[in-house]
Amino acid sequence: QVQLVESGGGSVQAGGSLRLSCTAPGYSTTSSCMGWFRQAPGKEREGVASIGSFGGTGYADSVKGRFTISVDNAKNNLYLEMNSLKPEDTAMYYCAAARRSRIWPALAEVEYDYWDQGTQVTVSS
Numbered sequence: 013q014v015q016l017v018e019s020g021g022g023s024v025q026a027g028g029s030l031r032l033s034c035t036a037p038g039y040s041t042t043s044s045c046m047g048w049f050r051q052a053p054g055k056e057r058e059g060v061a062s063i064g065s066f067g068g069t070g071y072a073d074s075v076k077g078r079f080t081i082s083v084d085n086a087k088n089n090l091y092l093e094m095n096s097l098k099p100e101d102t103a104m105y106y107c108a109a110a111r112r113s114r115i116w117p118a119l120a121e122v123e124y125d126y127w128d129q130g131t132q133v134t135v136s137s
Contacts, residue, residue, distance in 0.1 A: 014036060014038055014039045014109060014126040015126075015128075016034055016036050016039075016109060016126055016127065016128035017034065017035045017036075017037075018035075018106070018107045018128040018129070018130065019032070019034075020032040020033050020131065021105060021131030021132050021133050022134070023133075023135075024097055024134070024135055024136075026097060026098055026135055026136065027097065028097050028135070029093070029095045029096075029097065030094045030097065031091060031092065031094070032048065032094070032105055032131065032133075033089060033090070033091055034046075034048075034089065034091070034128060035089055036088045036089070036090065036107075036126075037088060039088060039109055039126070040088070041083045041085050041088050041089075041109075042065050042085050043065060043113060044065055044109065044111065044112060044114045045062055045063060045064045045065060045109075045110050045114045045115075045117050045123065046062065046107070046108065046109045046110070047059060047060070047061060047062035047081075047107075047108045047109075047117070047118065047119065047124060048061045048062070048081060048090075048092045048105060048106070048108070049105070049106045049108055049121065050101075050104065050106065050133075051103055051104050052102060052103040052104075057106070058119075059072060059118075059119025059120060060072050060075055060092070060105070060119075061075065061079055061080075061081035061092060061117075061119075062081065062117035062118050062119050063081045063082070063083055063090070064114060064115050064117040066115050067083075068115070068116055069081055069117055070116075070117035070119055072119060074100075075094075075101075078095050078096045078097075079092060079094050079095070080095075090107055090109075099136065099137045102134050103132075103133060104130040104133075105132075105133050106128060107128045108121075108127050108128075109125070110124050110125060110126075112125075
């Protein structure tokens, strides 16, 4: 069983930045895709960013140009750099990893098998 451990959430003012990190011991980040999801109160969980096993990335329209997903394959770490944060980015953020081999990024929950416990990101206006 793969366990994902996330860190880096917190509170920030609008326009600020945060960096989320996800450690995946025992999981090969080059084997499949990984992604970041978020869920705001009263809303469904949505895909924010994903990176495929060959490094290709995909983003939700709402975060394009502001968020950057990256991976350190040597450390099996996944990152999400979030800049120009807005109050509407406030949500619980989750790191996810796919079990089945997948080259391309994916923003659909169904593609992922492993999830972490989530970390809260709060952006105040």
